[in-house]
Amino acid sequence: MKRALAHLLPLIPLVAAACGPAPDPASARANTPSPVASPVRFDWAAQPAGNAEPTLGPPVSLTTPDGNRLAMVALDARVVVEDPLAFTELRYLFRNPGARLVEGRFETILPAGAAVSRFAMRIGNRVQEGEVVEATKATRVYEAFLHRQVDPALLEKQPGNRFQARVFPIFPGEVKEIFLSYSQELARADEPYRLRLRGMPRLDALDLRIFLGAGAAPGPTTSPGAASPAFGLYERGFLPDRDIVVPLARPGEEQERALRSGTKVVARVTPLPEEKQAPAPLRGLLVLVDTSASRAFGFGAQVRWLGSLLDSLRQSAGPGAALRVACFDQGVADVYRGDLAGFGPQALEAIKARGPLGASDLEKALDHAARGGGRI
Template sequence: MNPSQSIYLLLLIPCMTLGVANASPTTALGTQTRPSELQSGGLLLRRADGLRAAPTLATDVEIKVTGLVGRTRVTQRFYNPTRDWVEAVYVFPLPEKAAVDSLKMTIGDRVLEGRVQECAKARATFEKARSEGRKASLVEQERPNIFTTTVANIGPGENVEIVLSYQEVLRYDRARFSIRFPMVVAPRYIPTTSSISGFSESGWEDTVQRAPVPDADRITPPLSNPASGRTQPVSIRVRIDAGFRLVEVESPTHPVRVRAEPDHVYEVELSDGLVQAESDFVLSWRPVVGKVPGAALFHEQWQGEHYALLMVLPPSPDPDPDAGASEIRLSKETIFVIDTSGSMGGDSIRQAQKALIHTLGQLHPEDAFNVIRFDSTVEKLYSQARPVNQASIREAVVWVSQLDARGGTEMLPALTAALIRGTERRAVRQIIFITDGAVGNESDLLRVIRRDLDRSRLYTVGIGSAPNSHFMTKAAEFGRGTFTYIASPEEVEARMGELFSKLDSPVLHDLIVEWDATGVEAWPRRIPDVYSGEPVVIAARLPAGVGQVVLTGQRGREDLRIELDVSGGSKHAGVARVWARRKVASLMNSLHEGAPVDRVSADVAELGILHHIVTRWTSLVAVDVTPTAPVDVVPEKHAVPSLLPRGWSWRTLFGGKDAPANTQPSQPAPGTGPGDLHLKQASASVISTQALASRPLGLLPMGSTPAALLLGIGSMLLGISSLLWRSGRGA
């Protein structure tokens, strides 16, 4: 070996050493992602090449139900496995009507409590603390059901515990209470539009693709291929104190164990102990016969004000004895819309087909109907709605049975087509929209519903393990209809039967609430139409002296009047925040009616600060007093890609092969510490739902020195070595 060859080997060895030494700290982390691109809760650590995922050690959910209100506490524990000071981002879904009011973060031996400030002020407080080396956290609302927490200056090897608390009003429908805890945010389809930006020298136009969703990059998550075998274990415990005996407690989404305690208290936990964060958790319960509530009242005295939460269940309509069995049934035109886009692949499309075919069999001979399917395109079964008969129903069943899932979720053209009235004229026109709601342009869709609804009514049916319930609840509200969620294929017939029972019953409309005192502020201000089996729920701030409330409305040819004494009731902490959350929701709805943004944002921010809840214009911020990080160190960001929602098809979305279902997660062995947790890096098993052209082709390992710089130095050294080798051989 001549001297030049010796130099080549000496230069090559350091080059290889740099790459290996700096890859090891990152192998415990996940792949690159963006701040709000996780479908389920996950902690992102900021590094020089972007955000990467810290390992999740455990997620515990505790739900306590008292009367009409559920209080939920979510605890997630994370670990920083790097040798760096880092900044972390924690992304999580919550129910769309949740009032988030508490954040506690424990980092090492320091406990930080959050306080609510106006968004810009909270961001400035956080950034100042970060620059001074102090630990700080910031909670922001992305959408009513998606939140983000950012944590600054987490030290090497430190554990992080995040405890978030919120409350919500239970759903009550047809003598059944239910609560839903979302664990996964499904990726949203973002439609694009083309416009001419100018003309080139060749004479042809230059086109620009634009996405009409301003925050598209914050709601389009990357997905983890089920073939990677990655798990996100979650434990869930629920305590139900309903105040009366229950005949049934069940979950249509997960196996559960139920234990009855004294005083009509029920303890519920997952049968398997842990589940994966790939499907929303739904729990429902039903009172024994004779205990179905007709009304309920909960109240709270807070900061000198009296707040009340009132539920009234209108009595079922009695048949008119002079009209035979019932009133004459009105003829109806029913337009069915079924989502056949790629996100509906797998179990979802089969569930949607089953629901639609079952519903076709419920139509009456005096009705007319049509079916519209949509993905990237829109197609009608008939050019116009047709009368119901054996031939048309048979043709529709065959057509629906042959549908498959593919393409994008271009919902707006399908919605527009459904809202256009054809030549058929029936006394009632209704649209039944079957979808998972996986879209990002919700505001555009709601605007069209409000503008073009006319005399139609819109009913949304949520399909799949993680539907966009925020959009579908709002769409039904704006469409004067109701939202039905089908959590599993076994529920299809029961839930669709309940929906059609509502449609065949007179609707309670033109509801007015009158109090026997002035100065009452109640929300919602305009009571929506109420269908059979649904309650009227009102949150009110009451002045002194209120003793009675009167509810009036119409149902068919019947005038309804209900008088209630509002004295007494049960004391319940949190009613004031429920009132504030409902007022915020009404203010946000006013934006779709043309209310000025400046006025609405000021009102919402004032409410959020006063009642200590997170809103679009208020955030939670927590700052430590003592600096702990070196002032001259800039914290880097790091992230765990989330699971594909259960029942979705990877093959339909991205091609390739579907993997077997993820295995059941297991608890770490007793005594296992964060340093003993072994993780596999799965960068090859993660795909972004952004355009593939914008995806990075490779991800570089990271240590305290940027890997891109190290590889650049290494490439330069290899080049020099190659030249020396050639000169040596020539000599």
């Protein structure tokens, strides 16, 4: 079965050398929205500390084949938060302190569901823009350019929204300049926009600009969400010890938001059930669990969440409610059949033992579900 484009994205890399040169970064930044008034100074101390997940590692790195990380010396960040969407533009500067030419692996973890719109790199006195190509062709292009000692900047999406790029050559003493832009949906009003900075090294320079739309919630007068639509922070010799967090709604505030461009609309809505209609008791349930390689990052946490979900459903289920749990990737296999009340650690361990491998075939999983009946 042919997959939709969204399902193919994990296999599509970006190759910067496959297209022509781009304008200077100064002109590239001209498209960044600029506020009417001067930005209000950002209050770093007002941001919550210690709220990043330590298991995720550094937000970004550039590592040589022998495992040495090149020092990140500067970061420029431009953020536009227009609830329920956000756009982030990042400019990284890495220094090669060694006396030899090296290849590096650029790696970063983006928010869940983020879509990369730009990947570019400075090569000499120009910026080379990336282009979406098929994965096999991208690898051939990269290998061909290696022989010519030109930087093809191959960006690949890995499981768990982890992005990696092979960067070559990085000359002795060179400061490598990398550009990355992405957009994301802000699906929940109670989950703020977050720009991961915690875990970065001390930076020679940090230049941050945040532009807010009408949806962002007000906070202290010098932190994101205040009356001003723009905030800025410029620091030298700065060690980021926390993330940037922009709340989307005040407590108790209406959380539905929408944006329109011509005939296109993106909106966050909360369906309201009819109050007089009591929900039917749960008599049977079929759960499909994606165990493909795309679920590898945080797979254990996802299995634990499934256990918690089924625990909570027991309270609303009717007596003797049936449960069927099937795992699918390229194939489909039942891992549990029986009463909902009997689902427990043994079934969860069976899911973990299957492990996240291979591609996912949703058509086969839905066909399996249709033959088995029950709610999905």
